[in-house]
Amino acid sequence: xxxxxxxxxxxxxxxxxxxxxxxxxxxxxxxxxxxxxxxxxxxxxxxxxxxxxxxxxxxxxxxxxxxxxxxxxxxxxxxxxxxxxxxxxxxxxxxxxxxxxxxxxxxxxxxxxxxxxxxxxxxxxxxxxxxxxxxxxxxxxxxxxxxxxxxxxxxxxxxxxxxxxxxxxxxxxxxxxxxxxxxxxxxxxxxxxxxxxxxxxxxxxxxx
Amino acid sequence: xxxxxxxxxxxxxxxxxxxxxxxxxxxxxxxxxxxxxxxxxxxxxxxxxxxxxxxxxxxxxxxxxxxxxxxxxxxxxxxxxxxxxxxxxxxxxxxxxxxxxxxxxxxxxxxxxxxxxxxxxxxxxxxxxxxxxxxxxxxxxxxxxxxxxxxxxxxxxxxxxxxxxxxxxxxxxxxxxxxxxxxxxxxxxxxxxxxxxxxxxxxxxxxx
DNA sequence: TAGATTGTTAATCGATTAACAATC
DNA sequence: TAGATTGTTAATCGATTAACAATC
Numbered sequence: 001x002x003x004x005x006x007x008x009x010x011x012x013x014x015x016x017x018x019x020x021x022x023x024x025x026x027x028x029x030x031x032x033x034x035x036x037x038x039x040x041x042x043x044x045x046x047x048x049x050x051x052x053x054x055x056x057x058x059x060x061x062x063x064x065x066x067x068x069x070x071x072x073x074x075x076x077x078x079x080x081x082x083x084x085x086x087x088x089x090x091x092x093x094x095x096x097x098x099x100x101x102x103x104x105x106x107x108x109x110x111x112x113x114x115x116x117x118x119x120x121x122x123x124x125x126x127x128x129x130x131x132x133x134x135x136x137x138x139x140x141x142x143x144x145x146x147x148x149x150x151x152x153x154x155x156x157x158x159x160x161x162x163x164x165x166x167x168x169x170x171x172x173x174x175x176x177x178x179x180x181x182x183x184x185x186x187x188x189x190x191x192x193x194x195x196x197x198x199x200x201x202x203x204x205x206x207x208x
Numbered sequence: 209x210x211x212x213x214x215x216x217x218x219x220x221x222x223x224x225x226x227x228x229x230x231x232x233x234x235x236x237x238x239x240x241x242x243x244x245x246x247x248x249x250x251x252x253x254x255x256x257x258x259x260x261x262x263x264x265x266x267x268x269x270x271x272x273x274x275x276x277x278x279x280x281x282x283x284x285x286x287x288x289x290x291x292x293x294x295x296x297x298x299x300x301x302x303x304x305x306x307x308x309x310x311x312x313x314x315x316x317x318x319x320x321x322x323x324x325x326x327x328x329x330x331x332x333x334x335x336x337x338x339x340x341x342x343x344x345x346x347x348x349x350x351x352x353x354x355x356x357x358x359x360x361x362x363x364x365x366x367x368x369x370x371x372x373x374x375x376x377x378x379x380x381x382x383x384x385x386x387x388x389x390x391x392x393x394x395x396x397x398x399x400x401x402x403x404x405x406x407x408x409x410x411x412x413x414x415x416x
Numbered sequence: 417t418a419g420a421t422t423g424t425t426a427a428t429c430g431a432t433t434a435a436c437a438a439t440c
Numbered sequence: 441t442a443g444a445t446t447g448t449t450a451a452t453c454g455a456t457t458a459a460c461a462a463t464c
Contacts, residue, residue: 010431012413016406020387034445043392046445047433054447062446063440079413098306099404108405109412148415173415175408179228184251190414192407196307197316198224199400200383204317205220205287206398207356207381218455242421254421255457262423270422271464 007055014052015075017042022072034065081109085148087175088114088141090162092122092132095177096153100128110149114141118158135162142169149173156180215263222260223287225250230280242273289317293356295383296322296349298370300330300340303385304361308336318357322349326366343370350377357381364388 021042025033035046042049053059053071056078060066076082087110089100096117105112115127118135125132133141150171152159159180166174173190174182183191229250233241243254250257261267261279264286268274284290295318297308304325313320323335326343333340341349358379360367367388374382381398382390391399 008431012410013406015413016403016409017389019409020403020406036445041392042389043395045433047435048431050445050447051432058447060446061440062438063444065445079409080416081409081412085412085415093310094306095310098302102301102303103404103408105408108408110408149411173411175411181225181250184249187251190411192411192414194402194404194407195224195228196311196402198221198228199402200311200313200316200318201224201227201287201289202220203357203381203383203398203400204289204293205223206400207293208288216455244421253457255459256455258421258423259456266423268422269464270462271420273421 005055011052011055015079018049018052019072019075019079019081022068022075025068026072030068032065033068035060038066079109081107084109084111086111086113086145087149087151088112088116088138088147089151089153090116090135090138091153091155091158091177092117092119092125092127093153096151097127099151099153099177100130113145113147116141138165139169142166142171147171149175151175151177153177160185213263219260219263223283226257226260227280227283227287227289230276230283233276234280238276240273241276243268246274287317289315292317292319294319294321294353295357295359296320296324296346296355297359297361298324298343298346299361299363299366299385300325300327300333300335301361304359305335307359307361307385308338321353321355324349346373347377350374350379355379357383359383359385361385368393 021038035049039046039049057074059071059074084106087105089096089112092100092115100112100115112128112130114133115130116133116135116138117123120134122132123134148171150163150166152162152174154162156179159176159178159182163174163182163186167186167189171189174192176182176191176193179195179197181193182189229246243257247254247257265282267279267282292314295313297304297320300308300323308320308323320336320338323338323340324343324346325331325340328342330340331342356379358371358374360370360382362370364387367384367386367390371382371390371394375394375397379397382400384390384399384401387403387405389401390397
Protein backbone atom coordinates (compact mmCIF):
# COMPACT_ATOMS: atom_id res chain seq x y z
CA UNK A 1 0.00 0.00 0.00
CA UNK A 2 0.91 3.64 -0.42
CA UNK A 3 -1.08 5.88 1.90
CA UNK A 4 0.32 9.03 0.32
CA UNK A 5 -1.31 8.62 -3.07
CA UNK A 6 -4.60 10.29 -3.87
CA UNK A 7 -7.73 8.28 -3.07
CA UNK A 8 -10.39 8.37 -5.72
CA UNK A 9 -13.91 9.46 -5.06
CA UNK A 10 -15.18 6.10 -6.26
CA UNK A 11 -13.27 4.32 -3.53
CA UNK A 12 -14.57 6.71 -0.89
CA UNK A 13 -18.14 6.18 -2.04
CA UNK A 14 -17.69 2.43 -1.61
CA UNK A 15 -16.37 2.63 1.95
CA UNK A 16 -19.75 3.11 3.65
CA UNK A 17 -21.08 0.07 1.84
CA UNK A 18 -18.16 -2.05 3.01
CA UNK A 19 -18.80 -0.71 6.48
CA UNK A 20 -22.45 -1.64 6.29
CA UNK A 21 -21.85 -5.18 5.04
CA UNK A 22 -19.11 -5.84 7.55
CA UNK A 23 -21.33 -4.62 10.36
CA UNK A 24 -24.01 -7.06 9.31
CA UNK A 25 -21.55 -9.92 9.03
CA UNK A 26 -20.19 -9.13 12.47
CA UNK A 27 -23.71 -9.03 13.89
CA UNK A 28 -24.42 -12.39 12.33
CA UNK A 29 -21.44 -13.80 14.19
CA UNK A 30 -18.98 -14.19 11.35
CA UNK A 31 -15.42 -13.59 12.45
CA UNK A 32 -13.34 -13.92 9.27
CA UNK A 33 -13.93 -13.45 5.57
CA UNK A 34 -11.89 -13.61 2.39
CA UNK A 35 -12.01 -10.95 -0.30
CA UNK A 36 -13.61 -13.55 -2.56
CA UNK A 37 -16.46 -14.29 -0.16
CA UNK A 38 -17.10 -10.62 0.53
CA UNK A 39 -17.00 -9.90 -3.20
CA UNK A 40 -19.67 -12.51 -3.85
CA UNK A 41 -21.90 -11.11 -1.14
CA UNK A 42 -21.52 -7.53 -2.36
CA UNK A 43 -21.53 -8.12 -6.09
CA UNK A 44 -17.97 -6.90 -6.61
CA UNK A 45 -14.69 -8.55 -7.59
CA UNK A 46 -12.20 -9.79 -5.03
CA UNK A 47 -9.51 -7.76 -6.79
CA UNK A 48 -11.42 -4.57 -6.36
CA UNK A 49 -11.95 -5.13 -2.67
CA UNK A 50 -8.27 -5.80 -2.11
CA UNK A 51 -7.29 -2.75 -4.16
CA UNK A 52 -9.77 -0.56 -2.29
CA UNK A 53 -8.66 -1.66 1.13
CA UNK A 54 -5.01 -1.36 0.26
CA UNK A 55 -5.47 2.34 -0.35
CA UNK A 56 -5.59 2.60 3.42
CA UNK A 57 -3.45 -0.25 4.68
CA UNK A 58 -2.91 -3.95 4.73
CA UNK A 59 -5.76 -5.11 6.91
CA UNK A 60 -5.72 -8.74 5.88
CA UNK A 61 -3.50 -11.72 6.41
CA UNK A 62 -2.23 -13.99 3.66
CA UNK A 63 -3.80 -17.40 3.74
CA UNK A 64 -6.45 -16.26 6.20
CA UNK A 65 -8.41 -13.31 4.87
CA UNK A 66 -9.77 -10.44 6.91
CA UNK A 67 -10.97 -10.28 10.49
CA UNK A 68 -14.55 -9.05 10.16
CA UNK A 69 -14.77 -7.10 13.38
CA UNK A 70 -11.36 -5.54 13.02
CA UNK A 71 -11.92 -4.52 9.40
CA UNK A 72 -15.31 -3.05 10.29
CA UNK A 73 -13.69 -0.97 12.98
CA UNK A 74 -10.82 0.08 10.70
CA UNK A 75 -13.20 1.35 8.04
CA UNK A 76 -15.24 3.17 10.67
CA UNK A 77 -12.03 4.82 11.77
CA UNK A 78 -11.01 5.70 8.20
CA UNK A 79 -14.42 7.31 7.69
CA UNK A 80 -13.97 9.21 10.94
CA UNK A 81 -17.09 7.85 12.63
CA UNK A 82 -15.27 7.71 15.97
CA UNK A 83 -14.59 11.43 15.98
CA UNK A 84 -17.89 13.30 16.09
CA UNK A 85 -18.31 16.55 14.26
CA UNK A 86 -20.94 19.18 14.94
CA UNK A 87 -23.84 19.57 12.54
CA UNK A 88 -26.69 22.02 12.23
CA UNK A 89 -29.86 21.58 10.20
CA UNK A 90 -31.59 24.41 8.40
CA UNK A 91 -35.17 24.12 7.22
CA UNK A 92 -37.89 22.39 9.22
CA UNK A 93 -40.36 21.53 6.48
CA UNK A 94 -41.64 17.98 6.25
CA UNK A 95 -38.32 16.88 4.79
CA UNK A 96 -36.10 18.62 7.35
CA UNK A 97 -38.22 17.29 10.16
CA UNK A 98 -38.03 13.75 8.80
CA UNK A 99 -34.26 13.97 8.35
CA UNK A 100 -33.79 15.34 11.85
CA UNK A 101 -35.82 12.51 13.35
CA UNK A 102 -34.81 9.69 11.05
CA UNK A 103 -31.01 9.93 10.81
CA UNK A 104 -28.80 8.29 13.41
CA UNK A 105 -26.28 11.10 13.44
CA UNK A 106 -24.17 9.72 16.28
CA UNK A 107 -23.58 6.49 14.38
CA UNK A 108 -22.50 8.43 11.32
CA UNK A 109 -19.85 10.59 12.94
CA UNK A 110 -21.93 13.62 13.75
CA UNK A 111 -23.68 15.35 16.59
CA UNK A 112 -26.71 17.45 15.73
CA UNK A 113 -26.38 20.61 17.81
CA UNK A 114 -28.82 23.08 16.29
CA UNK A 115 -31.92 23.39 14.12
CA UNK A 116 -32.99 26.53 12.31
CA UNK A 117 -35.86 27.83 10.26
CA UNK A 118 -36.66 31.30 8.98
CA UNK A 119 -40.35 30.90 9.78
CA UNK A 120 -41.06 32.72 13.06
CA UNK A 121 -43.98 30.45 13.94
CA UNK A 122 -41.66 27.44 14.24
CA UNK A 123 -39.27 29.08 16.70
CA UNK A 124 -39.27 27.16 19.95
CA UNK A 125 -40.78 23.98 18.53
CA UNK A 126 -38.93 20.94 19.77
CA UNK A 127 -37.53 18.66 17.06
CA UNK A 128 -35.46 15.71 18.19
CA UNK A 129 -34.88 17.30 21.59
CA UNK A 130 -33.64 20.54 20.07
CA UNK A 131 -35.46 23.85 20.01
CA UNK A 132 -35.97 25.30 16.54
CA UNK A 133 -34.15 28.62 16.34
CA UNK A 134 -34.77 31.45 13.94
CA UNK A 135 -32.19 31.82 11.18
CA UNK A 136 -31.69 35.37 12.42
CA UNK A 137 -29.69 34.03 15.36
CA UNK A 138 -27.69 31.54 13.25
CA UNK A 139 -24.67 33.84 13.01
CA UNK A 140 -24.40 34.19 16.74
CA UNK A 141 -25.01 30.49 17.32
CA UNK A 142 -22.30 29.48 14.87
CA UNK A 143 -19.72 31.85 16.33
CA UNK A 144 -20.35 30.28 19.72
CA UNK A 145 -20.67 26.63 18.71
CA UNK A 146 -18.55 26.33 15.56
CA UNK A 147 -20.48 23.68 13.61
CA UNK A 148 -18.47 21.73 11.04
CA UNK A 149 -21.26 20.89 8.64
CA UNK A 150 -24.72 22.13 7.75
CA UNK A 151 -27.68 20.15 6.49
CA UNK A 152 -29.66 22.18 4.00
CA UNK A 153 -33.34 21.25 3.83
CA UNK A 154 -34.39 24.57 2.37
CA UNK A 155 -35.80 25.66 -0.99
CA UNK A 156 -33.42 26.15 -3.89
CA UNK A 157 -33.69 29.92 -3.80
CA UNK A 158 -32.57 30.14 -0.16
CA UNK A 159 -29.73 27.63 -0.46
CA UNK A 160 -26.95 29.76 -1.95
CA UNK A 161 -27.23 32.76 0.41
CA UNK A 162 -27.48 30.48 3.45
CA UNK A 163 -24.53 28.38 2.27
CA UNK A 164 -22.40 31.46 1.71
CA UNK A 165 -23.31 32.85 5.11
CA UNK A 166 -22.29 29.56 6.70
CA UNK A 167 -19.06 29.28 4.72
CA UNK A 168 -18.06 32.67 6.13
CA UNK A 169 -18.81 31.28 9.60
CA UNK A 170 -16.42 28.37 9.07
CA UNK A 171 -18.74 25.60 7.95
CA UNK A 172 -16.69 23.29 5.75
CA UNK A 173 -19.26 20.78 4.55
CA UNK A 174 -22.83 20.62 3.40
CA UNK A 175 -25.31 17.82 3.22
CA UNK A 176 -27.42 19.41 0.59
CA UNK A 177 -31.05 18.44 0.02
CA UNK A 178 -31.85 21.58 -1.91
CA UNK A 179 -31.87 21.57 -5.70
CA UNK A 180 -28.98 23.95 -5.92
CA UNK A 181 -25.42 23.15 -6.95
CA UNK A 182 -23.12 24.71 -4.41
CA UNK A 183 -19.80 23.19 -5.42
CA UNK A 184 -19.45 24.87 -8.81
CA UNK A 185 -19.19 28.27 -7.14
CA UNK A 186 -17.45 26.97 -4.00
CA UNK A 187 -15.03 24.19 -4.90
CA UNK A 188 -13.28 24.77 -1.58
CA UNK A 189 -16.01 23.23 0.60
CA UNK A 190 -17.25 19.63 0.60
CA UNK A 191 -20.77 19.14 -0.63
CA UNK A 192 -22.65 15.89 -0.57
CA UNK A 193 -25.80 16.30 -2.59
CA UNK A 194 -29.00 14.37 -2.10
CA UNK A 195 -30.91 15.36 -5.19
CA UNK A 196 -34.11 13.34 -4.97
CA UNK A 197 -35.29 14.53 -8.35
CA UNK A 198 -32.10 13.47 -10.11
CA UNK A 199 -32.21 10.13 -8.38
CA UNK A 200 -35.80 9.40 -9.33
CA UNK A 201 -35.21 10.51 -12.93
CA UNK A 202 -32.40 8.02 -13.39
CA UNK A 203 -34.82 5.35 -12.22
CA UNK A 204 -37.38 6.60 -14.73
CA UNK A 205 -34.78 6.30 -17.47
CA UNK A 206 -33.84 2.75 -16.58
CA UNK A 207 -37.40 1.38 -16.61
CA UNK A 208 -38.16 1.06 -20.26
CA UNK B 209 -23.49 9.53 -32.97
CA UNK B 210 -24.26 5.88 -32.61
CA UNK B 211 -27.48 5.26 -30.75
CA UNK B 212 -26.92 1.51 -30.73
CA UNK B 213 -23.89 1.47 -28.46
CA UNK B 214 -24.24 0.94 -24.75
CA UNK B 215 -24.73 4.05 -22.64
CA UNK B 216 -22.74 4.17 -19.47
CA UNK B 217 -24.26 4.66 -16.07
CA UNK B 218 -22.12 7.73 -15.54
CA UNK B 219 -23.71 9.43 -18.52
CA UNK B 220 -27.21 8.54 -17.33
CA UNK B 221 -26.49 9.95 -13.89
CA UNK B 222 -25.48 13.24 -15.48
CA UNK B 223 -28.63 13.62 -17.57
CA UNK B 224 -30.89 14.87 -14.76
CA UNK B 225 -28.33 17.51 -13.92
CA UNK B 226 -28.22 18.72 -17.53
CA UNK B 227 -31.99 18.75 -17.46
CA UNK B 228 -32.04 20.83 -14.29
CA UNK B 229 -29.51 23.38 -15.55
CA UNK B 230 -31.18 23.73 -18.93
CA UNK B 231 -34.55 24.24 -17.24
CA UNK B 232 -33.11 27.07 -15.19
CA UNK B 233 -31.45 28.64 -18.20
CA UNK B 234 -34.69 28.46 -20.12
CA UNK B 235 -36.57 30.04 -17.22
CA UNK B 236 -34.02 32.83 -17.10
CA UNK B 237 -34.80 33.57 -20.75
CA UNK B 238 -31.66 32.20 -22.39
CA UNK B 239 -32.38 30.72 -25.78
CA UNK B 240 -29.02 29.35 -26.98
CA UNK B 241 -25.87 28.09 -25.35
CA UNK B 242 -22.57 26.58 -26.45
CA UNK B 243 -21.05 23.49 -24.88
CA UNK B 244 -18.27 25.73 -23.56
CA UNK B 245 -20.67 28.08 -21.78
CA UNK B 246 -22.70 25.23 -20.31
CA UNK B 247 -19.52 23.49 -19.22
CA UNK B 248 -18.38 26.59 -17.33
CA UNK B 249 -21.71 26.91 -15.58
CA UNK B 250 -21.80 23.23 -14.60
CA UNK B 251 -18.14 22.70 -13.77
CA UNK B 252 -17.57 20.20 -16.60
CA UNK B 253 -15.60 20.22 -19.84
CA UNK B 254 -17.15 21.15 -23.15
CA UNK B 255 -15.85 17.90 -24.59
CA UNK B 256 -17.68 15.86 -22.02
CA UNK B 257 -20.96 17.60 -22.66
CA UNK B 258 -20.68 17.06 -26.40
CA UNK B 259 -19.75 13.41 -25.89
CA UNK B 260 -22.61 12.87 -23.47
CA UNK B 261 -25.22 14.44 -25.72
CA UNK B 262 -23.97 12.61 -28.77
CA UNK B 263 -24.80 9.33 -27.12
CA UNK B 264 -28.39 10.20 -27.91
CA UNK B 265 -28.22 12.33 -31.02
CA UNK B 266 -26.86 15.47 -32.61
CA UNK B 267 -28.87 18.14 -30.85
CA UNK B 268 -26.63 21.08 -31.66
CA UNK B 269 -25.72 23.07 -34.68
CA UNK B 270 -22.20 23.85 -35.79
CA UNK B 271 -21.26 27.48 -35.35
CA UNK B 272 -24.34 28.10 -33.19
CA UNK B 273 -24.46 25.78 -30.23
CA UNK B 274 -27.57 24.30 -28.67
CA UNK B 275 -31.09 25.63 -28.45
CA UNK B 276 -31.77 25.70 -24.70
CA UNK B 277 -35.48 25.00 -24.79
CA UNK B 278 -35.19 22.27 -27.40
CA UNK B 279 -32.29 20.53 -25.65
CA UNK B 280 -34.15 20.69 -22.33
CA UNK B 281 -37.12 19.03 -23.94
CA UNK B 282 -34.98 16.41 -25.70
CA UNK B 283 -33.33 15.37 -22.44
CA UNK B 284 -36.71 15.23 -20.72
CA UNK B 285 -37.83 12.94 -23.50
CA UNK B 286 -34.71 10.76 -23.25
CA UNK B 287 -35.31 10.40 -19.52
CA UNK B 288 -38.92 9.49 -20.23
CA UNK B 289 -40.45 12.29 -18.18
CA UNK B 290 -43.20 12.73 -20.75
CA UNK B 291 -44.46 9.17 -20.34
CA UNK B 292 -45.71 8.72 -16.78
CA UNK B 293 -45.25 5.44 -14.99
CA UNK B 294 -47.19 4.25 -11.99
CA UNK B 295 -45.55 4.24 -8.57
CA UNK B 296 -46.57 2.98 -5.16
CA UNK B 297 -45.02 3.92 -1.84
CA UNK B 298 -44.61 1.51 1.03
CA UNK B 299 -43.95 2.70 4.57
CA UNK B 300 -45.60 5.76 6.06
CA UNK B 301 -43.14 6.64 8.81
CA UNK B 302 -41.84 10.17 9.03
CA UNK B 303 -39.61 9.55 6.04
CA UNK B 304 -42.27 7.94 3.81
CA UNK B 305 -44.70 10.70 4.66
CA UNK B 306 -42.14 13.37 3.83
CA UNK B 307 -41.25 11.72 0.53
CA UNK B 308 -44.91 11.34 -0.42
CA UNK B 309 -45.57 15.01 0.25
CA UNK B 310 -42.29 16.48 -0.89
CA UNK B 311 -41.59 14.87 -4.26
CA UNK B 312 -43.06 16.31 -7.46
CA UNK B 313 -43.72 12.90 -8.99
CA UNK B 314 -45.53 14.20 -12.04
CA UNK B 315 -42.53 16.31 -13.04
CA UNK B 316 -40.26 13.32 -12.69
CA UNK B 317 -42.13 10.92 -14.93
CA UNK B 318 -44.27 9.19 -12.34
CA UNK B 319 -47.75 9.10 -10.97
CA UNK B 320 -48.17 8.06 -7.35
CA UNK B 321 -51.16 5.73 -7.29
CA UNK B 322 -51.00 3.95 -3.94
CA UNK B 323 -49.58 4.16 -0.44
CA UNK B 324 -49.19 1.23 1.93
CA UNK B 325 -48.18 0.50 5.49
CA UNK B 326 -48.36 -2.64 7.55
CA UNK B 327 -49.49 -0.73 10.63
CA UNK B 328 -53.27 -1.18 10.95
CA UNK B 329 -53.70 2.12 12.77
CA UNK B 330 -52.57 4.06 9.70
CA UNK B 331 -55.06 2.47 7.31
CA UNK B 332 -57.39 5.09 5.93
CA UNK B 333 -55.16 8.06 6.77
CA UNK B 334 -54.95 10.45 3.85
CA UNK B 335 -51.43 11.20 2.63
CA UNK B 336 -51.12 13.42 -0.41
CA UNK B 337 -54.73 12.78 -1.38
CA UNK B 338 -54.31 9.02 -1.21
CA UNK B 339 -55.70 6.70 1.45
CA UNK B 340 -53.09 4.60 3.23
CA UNK B 341 -53.83 0.93 2.55
CA UNK B 342 -52.71 -2.04 4.55
CA UNK B 343 -49.92 -4.08 2.99
CA UNK B 344 -52.26 -7.07 3.23
CA UNK B 345 -54.19 -5.73 0.23
CA UNK B 346 -51.07 -4.85 -1.78
CA UNK B 347 -51.21 -8.01 -3.86
CA UNK B 348 -54.75 -7.37 -4.97
CA UNK B 349 -54.04 -3.68 -5.61
CA UNK B 350 -51.02 -4.47 -7.77
CA UNK B 351 -52.83 -7.05 -9.84
CA UNK B 352 -55.48 -4.45 -10.60
CA UNK B 353 -53.30 -1.40 -11.08
CA UNK B 354 -49.97 -2.78 -12.31
CA UNK B 355 -47.51 -0.31 -10.78
CA UNK B 356 -44.14 -0.02 -12.53
CA UNK B 357 -42.05 1.02 -9.56
CA UNK B 358 -42.19 0.89 -5.78
CA UNK B 359 -40.76 3.34 -3.30
CA UNK B 360 -39.48 1.53 -0.25
CA UNK B 361 -39.52 3.62 2.93
CA UNK B 362 -39.53 0.63 5.23
CA UNK B 363 -37.03 -0.80 7.71
CA UNK B 364 -34.17 -2.91 6.40
CA UNK B 365 -35.63 -6.15 7.70
CA UNK B 366 -38.90 -5.69 5.79
CA UNK B 367 -37.29 -4.58 2.54
CA UNK B 368 -36.29 -7.88 0.97
CA UNK B 369 -39.58 -9.78 1.47
CA UNK B 370 -41.62 -6.80 0.25
CA UNK B 371 -39.33 -6.32 -2.75
CA UNK B 372 -39.60 -9.97 -3.69
CA UNK B 373 -43.36 -9.92 -3.34
CA UNK B 374 -43.50 -6.90 -5.63
CA UNK B 375 -41.10 -8.35 -8.18
CA UNK B 376 -43.46 -11.31 -8.50
CA UNK B 377 -46.27 -8.82 -9.11
CA UNK B 378 -44.40 -7.25 -12.01
CA UNK B 379 -42.72 -4.27 -10.37
CA UNK B 380 -39.57 -3.57 -12.37
CA UNK B 381 -37.96 -0.78 -10.39
CA UNK B 382 -37.36 0.31 -6.83
CA UNK B 383 -36.57 3.64 -5.31
CA UNK B 384 -35.01 2.22 -2.22
CA UNK B 385 -34.68 4.22 1.00
CA UNK B 386 -34.12 1.15 3.15
CA UNK B 387 -30.62 0.10 4.13
CA UNK B 388 -30.85 -3.11 2.20
CA UNK B 389 -29.08 -3.97 -1.06
CA UNK B 390 -31.67 -5.46 -3.37
CA UNK B 391 -29.69 -5.57 -6.62
CA UNK B 392 -27.10 -8.17 -5.58
CA UNK B 393 -29.82 -10.78 -5.29
CA UNK B 394 -31.99 -9.37 -8.07
CA UNK B 395 -29.80 -8.01 -10.86
CA UNK B 396 -32.81 -8.19 -13.17
CA UNK B 397 -34.68 -5.23 -11.66
CA UNK B 398 -33.59 -1.59 -11.55
CA UNK B 399 -32.80 -0.26 -8.13
CA UNK B 400 -31.97 3.32 -7.33
CA UNK B 401 -30.72 3.50 -3.78
CA UNK B 402 -30.96 6.50 -1.51
CA UNK B 403 -28.74 5.42 1.34
CA UNK B 404 -28.70 8.43 3.66
CA UNK B 405 -26.19 6.82 5.96
CA UNK B 406 -23.73 6.12 3.17
CA UNK B 407 -24.14 9.62 1.86
CA UNK B 408 -23.54 11.27 5.21
CA UNK B 409 -20.53 9.04 5.91
CA UNK B 410 -18.79 10.14 2.74
CA UNK B 411 -19.27 13.71 3.90
CA UNK B 412 -17.80 12.80 7.27
CA UNK B 413 -14.77 11.35 5.49
CA UNK B 414 -14.19 14.43 3.40
CA UNK B 415 -14.22 16.90 6.28
CA UNK B 416 -10.85 16.44 7.86
C1' DT C 417 -17.12 34.36 -46.95
C1' DA C 418 -15.15 34.16 -42.17
C1' DG C 419 -15.96 32.86 -37.53
C1' DA C 420 -17.81 29.84 -34.43
C1' DT C 421 -18.91 25.60 -32.64
C1' DT C 422 -20.43 21.17 -33.34
C1' DG C 423 -19.83 15.93 -34.03
C1' DT C 424 -16.39 12.64 -33.97
C1' DT C 425 -11.93 10.51 -33.97
C1' DA C 426 -7.57 10.03 -31.51
C1' DA C 427 -4.81 10.48 -27.25
C1' DT C 428 -4.67 10.40 -22.48
C1' DC C 429 -5.85 9.29 -18.18
C1' DG C 430 -7.75 6.55 -14.49
C1' DA C 431 -10.20 2.55 -12.73
C1' DT C 432 -10.99 -2.27 -12.81
C1' DT C 433 -9.50 -6.85 -13.49
C1' DA C 434 -6.06 -10.44 -13.84
C1' DA C 435 -1.98 -12.56 -12.39
C1' DC C 436 1.32 -13.99 -9.24
C1' DA C 437 5.03 -13.73 -5.88
C1' DA C 438 5.03 -13.15 -0.90
C1' DT C 439 3.70 -15.10 3.27
C1' DC C 440 0.68 -16.61 6.87
C1' DT D 441 5.11 -28.30 4.94
C1' DA D 442 1.08 -27.47 1.80
C1' DG D 443 -2.87 -24.70 0.95
C1' DA D 444 -4.95 -20.47 1.01
C1' DT D 445 -5.25 -15.80 0.34
C1' DT D 446 -3.26 -11.54 0.65
C1' DG D 447 -0.69 -7.28 -1.25
C1' DT D 448 0.95 -5.55 -5.37
C1' DT D 449 2.37 -5.23 -10.09
C1' DA D 450 0.92 -5.67 -14.89
C1' DA D 451 -2.77 -5.84 -18.40
C1' DT D 452 -7.12 -4.46 -19.80
C1' DC D 453 -10.85 -1.82 -20.13
C1' DG D 454 -13.58 2.35 -20.12
C1' DA D 455 -14.14 7.28 -19.47
C1' DT D 456 -12.47 11.82 -20.11
C1' DT D 457 -9.98 15.17 -22.61
C1' DA D 458 -7.88 17.05 -26.71
C1' DA D 459 -7.84 17.91 -31.45
C1' DC D 460 -9.74 18.91 -35.73
C1' DA D 461 -12.40 18.31 -39.93
C1' DA D 462 -17.18 19.23 -41.07
C1' DT D 463 -20.54 22.66 -41.46
C1' DC D 464 -23.78 26.08 -40.03
